[in-house]
Amino acid sequence: MTAMDCQRMASDKGLWYLENLVCPIDRTGLRFDGERLRSKNGRCYPIVDGVPVLLVSSGKQTIGLANASIERAQGRSDVIDQRARELYLESLGLNDEEKAEVARLWKGKLTAIDPVVAMIIGATCGNAYKDLTKKLSLTEYPIPSIRLTSASTGDALLDIGCNWGRWSIAAAKKGFSAVGIDPSLGAIMAARRIADELKPDIKYLVADARFLPFRNERFRAVYSYSVLQHFAKEDVRRTLLEVSRVLEPGAVAKIQMANKLAFAAFNSKQAGNRTSPKNLRFAIGRSVGVLSGHRQHADLRGLLLRTWLAMVGFPLHRAEIQACAYCLGGVATIERCYCADAIGG
């Protein structure tokens, strides 16, 4: 914790953290003890270079790099990737070669955009960004358009699994007061560097979708793209319950869900989500149009009705689902009360 961190906690952003954050385990309020955030029950959460790290260290993580974030935030010097300490490389979802390349690009100032983004971009949007991966000539960040109506002043949006923050920036452009969370300290630091550069006012912190460190009913919208589809079913349930808790009454969440019948699911053994050969044949047949009565790349909604949403018991007739061509998954718009219904809460 540096003097700069103390200053940051005294800033408007720091005050927002103190007013809105809770302990992700017992949900009691947090206070800044001059070094860390401390819950009423004495649990402590580190602040790294002004960014609160509110991960829960016990239990299985949804992604291994969360452990690296925790260890680095706890001050373990042996885990630090010394090739560029300030980039928190050890907690990035990149292989060793890619990390070495990021360090080289960073030190030589060889890319117009942040080198972490230049390397990680493919992983944030799968095949849709395949052509952008390692494209070091990129001069602008690809910011998508978010399918949400513009916000009224002060409407808060939570971007779950934000990585380098493209959806948080998209939300800020629509007038939302965006808050991005991700368990990767390195990704959150990259997101913050980009926000500092592009100037949208976004709050970033290191946290887990399953243990949201926010007070109840804090958000007008929750958005999450390409995150829950990688989770085990139990983690999806837990996350939906948390989403329900932090949404304001009447608010909605837009969450991309995986499709049990998608090609990607064929190899996904995690969460027992592996689709059967019969289902896979059906999915292929349907998407390439070999099954009678189906046009090529036709309406995917039939497939979407078997998303994980159904697997976790969500009443599908209450969800508006938009097709996503790549993964044959879809973005489901979920009303707050039905998030709770989905898991019987």
Ligand SMILES: C[S@@+](CC[C@H](N)C(=O)[O-])C[C@H]1O[C@@H](n2cnc3c(N)ncnc32)[C@H](O)[C@@H]1O
């Ligand atoms: C495929 S990337 C998508 C990133 C971003 N949503 C986008 O569309 O650009 C998946 C992200 O989910 C994050 N993630 C994994 N487990 C998570 C968890 N338990 N809570 C929140 N985010 C998580 C990963 O660190 C990674 O940044």
